[in-house]
Amino acid sequence: xxxxxxxxxxxxxxxQPRTFWRRLGTRLATxxxxxxxxxxxxxxxxxWAVAEAEIxxxxxxxxxxxxxxxxxxxxxxxxxxxxxSDSITRLWTGVVxxxxxxxxxxxLVAMSAWARxxxxxxxxxxxxxxxxxxLPIVIVWFGFSLTAVTFVIVYTIVFPLVIxxxxxxxxxxxxxxxxxxxxxxxGSGSSPT
Amino acid sequence: MASxxxxxxxxxxxxRRLGAAFWFVVPFAALAVVWAVVVQVTGVxxxxxxQVTDVVRAFGDMWASGELFVHVGASLRRVxxxxxxxxxxxxxxxxxxGASRWASVFFAPLxxxxxxxxxxxxxxxxxxxxxxxxxxVIFIVWNAVFFALTYNAxxxxxxIPTQLLRAARSMGTSRSRMFVEVLLPGSLPSIVTGLRVxxxxxxxGLVAAExxxxxxxxxxxxFLAQKFFRTDIIIMGMxxxxxxxxxxxxxxxxxxxxxxxxRWGMKAVIS
Numbered sequence: 001x002x003x004x005x006x007x008x009x010x011x012x013x014x015x016q017p018r019t020f021w022r023r024l025g026t027r028l029a030t031x032x033x034x035x036x037x038x039x040x041x042x043x044x045x046x047x048w049a050v051a052e053a054e055i056x057x058x059x060x061x062x063x064x065x066x067x068x069x070x071x072x073x074x075x076x077x078x079x080x081x082x083x084x085s086d087s088i089t090r091l092w093t094g095v096v097x098x099x100x101x102x103x104x105x106x107x108l109v110a111m112s113a114w115a116r117x118x119x120x121x122x123x124x125x126x127x128x129x130x131x132x133x134x135l136p137i138v139i140v141w142f143g144f145s146l147t148a149v150t151f152v153i154v155y156t157i158v159f160p161l162v163i164x165x166x167x168x169x170x171x172x173x174x175x176x177x178x179x180x181x182x183x184x185x186x187g188s189g190s191s192p193t
Numbered sequence: 194m195a196s197x198x199x200x201x202x203x204x205x206x207x208x209r210r211l212g213a214a215f216w217f218v219v220p221f222a223a224l225a226v227v228w229a230v231v232v233q234v235t236g237v238x239x240x241x242x243x244q245v246t247d248v249v250r251a252f253g254d255m256w257a258s259g260e261l262f263v264h265v266g267a268s269l270r271r272v273x274x275x276x277x278x279x280x281x282x283x284x285x286x287x288x289x290x291g292a293s294r295w296a297s298v299f300f301a302p303l304x305x306x307x308x309x310x311x312x313x314x315x316x317x318x319x320x321x322x323x324x325x326x327x328x329x330v331i332f333i334v335w336n337a338v339f340f341a342l343t344y345n346a347x348x349x350x351x352x353i354p355t356q357l358l359r360a361a362r363s364m365g366t367s368r369s370r371m372f373v374e375v376l377l378p379g380s381l382p383s384i385v386t387g388l389r390v391x392x393x394x395x396x397x398g399l400v401a402a403e404x405x406x407x408x409x410x411x412x413x414x415x416f417l418a419q420k421f422f423r424t425d426i427i428i429m430g431m432x433x434x435x436x437x438x439x440x441x442x443x444x445x446x447x448x449x450x451x452x453x454x455x456r457w458g459m460k461a462v463i464s
Contacts (some may be wrong), residue, residue, distance in 0.1 A: 020232045022432050023321075029298070035298060035301075035302065036302045037302070037377060038299075038302075039299045039300065039301075039302050039303050040302070040303065040306075043303060044409045060321060060322060062349050068216060068424070117216055118219070118220050118223070120220075121216075121218075121220045121221065121223060122221065123438060124439065124443075125221070125436075126435070128434075128435040128436070128437075128438040128439040128442065129432075129434055129438075130396055130397040130400050130434060130438070131397065131410075131433035132313070132364065132397050132400045132401045132404070132412075133400050133415060133430065133431045133434045133435075134431065135404070135415075136404075136415045136416060136419035136427050137419065137424060137427045137428065137431070139419060140240070140241070140419055140422060140427070
């Protein structure tokens with residue numbers, strides 16, 4: 001990553017005479033990639049040095065080399081890709097169902113005073129029950145299955161989604177646009193994030 | 194954000210509050226009724242889902258035996274220790290980072306990465322390093338609070354208007370006074386937001402860590418009940434977990450956040 005930045009740096013036009021190192025420094029400091037990934041380089045180096053010096057017993061503190069080797073091993077054996085694709089499938093299933101439930105529910109609660117009155121305290125309460133706390137009962141219900149995982153993901157998505165939609169609809173200024181227009185706009189314009 | 198302050202709000206404060214309390218309770222009562230009727234009609238066995246009365250009885254039993262207080266006490270103590278350790282370490286660190294442009298550029302991606310990773314993902318390592326017990330759980334809570342709080346304290350310092358910093362500096366403020374009288378209060382709104390976010394992660398991490406690492410606490414009681422298919426205890430535990438967080442968040446953190454933000458002359462955007 002650093003080498004490509006150096007390569008692009010050499011052909012950058014200079015407006016005023018500056019030393020090579022300063023130009024390199026500014027170039028690196030303004031590059032997005034370097035800003036995002038650069039800080040990880042020293043951290044990994046320190047990690048490596050600490051592991052190499054065996055300050056902690058190696059069984060408890062492995063170095064980046066071991067982690068990388070293990071990563072490669074799991075990739076070649078096909079274990080990690082399988083796990084990853086499993087996880088992504090679960091995530092997708094959960095997200096799709098979460099959106100299918102959360103979006104309509106969110107706009108219903110946001111736009112109907114009655115729905116809101118009857119569900120708002122429940123929404124706050126259910127959002128407060130950490131998704132983790134659902135795990136025991138979900139496992140009692142579905143065992144260790146895709147359904148169990150999907151349930152927890154759907155649960156995690158739906159409540160914040162509904163609450164955010166309500167908050168979003170509320171922020172559309174009613175005084176300016178009138179209730180109906182405000183609702184219409186919130187329904188079509190705002191992004192469901 | 195753009196909401197207009199309605200006139201005459203103070204005059205009918207009490208009836209409004211009563212009405213709000215009423216409408217807060219109604220949905221829960223309705224839910225309990227629906228729950229009772231559904232379980233009664235469908236005849237679901239208690240292994241799958243408990244009746245309302247079962248949950249109430251489980252609550253009474255655990256209250257009477259004192260078990261409830263052991264678990265709740267253990268969990269709350271861990272949250273308190275972890276959170277206090279988190280605040281004491283993260284606030285100075287975050288402000289120091291925010292005060293230096295280079296440090297904040299350097300640490301921002303690392304912190305974002307760590308915030309995303311905080312909490313549950315650390316549990317295996319925490320138990321490996323600190324053993325199964327109190328220390329691992331407190332580490333998880335501290336970890337969740339620390340990164341969210343450091344990141345937000347850093348952002349908070351960066352949001353302090355430059356004029357204020359220059360004004361303080363031009364009057365020859367010493368570094369330590371700068372920290373205590375400008376940087377810390379200036380970043381306080383952001384710090385409180387960070388604390389709220391961090392404690393949210395911490396609460397989830399706590400339950401997860403207790404499931405794995407200890408022999409007391411709310412998470413552990415859920416785990417134990419699951420082994421014996423005691424759904425009544427599970428549901429009761431879930432309600433308590435939800436209630437405790439609701440009380441912590443709504444009664445403690447949200448008002449603190451709102452007050453700090455409003456006192457600093459900003460408009461609160463939190464519900």
